[in-house]
């Protein structure tokens with residue numbers, strides 16, 4: 190039984206079906222080999238097939254064309270992540286990194302990124318926010334207002350000169366363009382936050398070694414170093430105040446996208462465990478015919494459906510700023526954080542329980558579930574983890590302060 194949510198339009202269903210076909214044809218047959226693909230030969234061949242479908246690149250939404258369905262972001266994240274969370278992330282991050290330029294209608298930066306498709310295949314973008322000193326403190330804008338951001342951007346004539354370091358960004362070391370969250374003057378707080386785009390071949394830009402992670406090997410992460418990196422002033426997304434707003438927008442958008450990705454992992458693991466427990470016989474009948482297993486499966490189904498419904502509700506809320514505030518309002522920060530924490534809690538539990546129901550087979554790579562189990566844990570940890578999201582949830586209810 191796999192129904193589409195009732196709120197999906199015919200176009201939404203067609204999009205979901207098209208991604209499902211791609212995932213079933215191109216990812217599922219090789220999914221258990223992806224984490225051993227250290228040189229990214231297999232991974233790049235999948236990304237290049239996605240690239241040929243035109244999924245990478247940025248553009249400003251044409252005001253004369255009706256806006257896309259509110260559920261597009263959720264559909265792409267859920268469906269891609271059922272295939273491979275890391276590959277879904279490579280795509281999601283490339284879009285996320287360009288949001289500031291798109292919102293600011295900074296056509297010069299958008300054209301710069303799109304023009305790189307000729308040279309770099311796949312044409313990826315990176316959003317460099319986390320720093321060695323802390324990730325949460327950069328994301329904790331309601332309280333710290335960007336004062337702890339250590340990467341400095343100083344104006345020198347017609348250029349920004351950037352110095353500092355970033356840690357962990359997805360697509361680091363392999364992207365065409367880097368959106369770098371900088372501070373021009375810590376005293377200015379949010380007014381000093383600048384989001385500046387740096388092309389991959391800028392002088393003074395260098396990278397550390399790729400991190401070795403528990404999962405999600407299709408996403409590359411490494412340190413990024415900025416040593417007197419000079420870019421034109423026009424490579425800043427927008428200006429004082431606006432860049433901080435776009436950073437807050439990215440935190441809320443990122444939390445919601447993470448929630449949708451967690452639903453994709455949970456759904457993938459659920460499909461596997463349903464199939465396996467229908468075939469494997471213990472004590473004279475298939476595992477799922479035992480009432481204890483059916484009860485566990487029922488709880489998984491309930492969790493997945495409610496997490497998805499919550500994601501869709503928050504996606505719809507995002508399209509009604511007159512009622513719920515802009516993407517960076519306390520209300521939207523609270524709801525998107527709830528969606529992330531809830532969907533991740535469900536997905537961590539579903540992948541864990543799926544493994545239990547499959548016995549030791551659940552721990553074996555051929556059976557897919559262990560990869561969902563490894564991948565989803567990181568979705569829960571990034572973008573401030575569970576605790577910062579909990580604080581942000583409560584900020585929607587009362588003026589909560591940690592510091």
Ligand SMILES: Cc1cc2nc3c(=O)[nH]c(=O)nc-3n(C[C@H](O)[C@H](O)[C@H](O)COP(=O)(O)OP(=O)(O)OC[C@H]3O[C@@H](n4cnc5c(N)ncnc54)[C@H](O)[C@@H]3O)c2cc1C
Nearest residue numbers: 316317318319323324325357358359571572573574576591
């Ligand atoms: C696979 C992967 C992909 C990633 N992708 C990106 C990316 O694309 N771009 C990017 O910029 N970063 C990225 N990151 C980094 C990630 O978002 C950060 O690691 C994360 O936000 C947490 O930062 P931290 O690890 O520095 O934890 P810290 O900031 O050291 O926080 C550790 C813990 O301290 C607690 N804590 C935090 N703040 C408070 C507080 N005020 N009060 C009490 N307790 C608190 C929380 O429990 C928190 O989880 C990625 C990381 C990985 C592993």
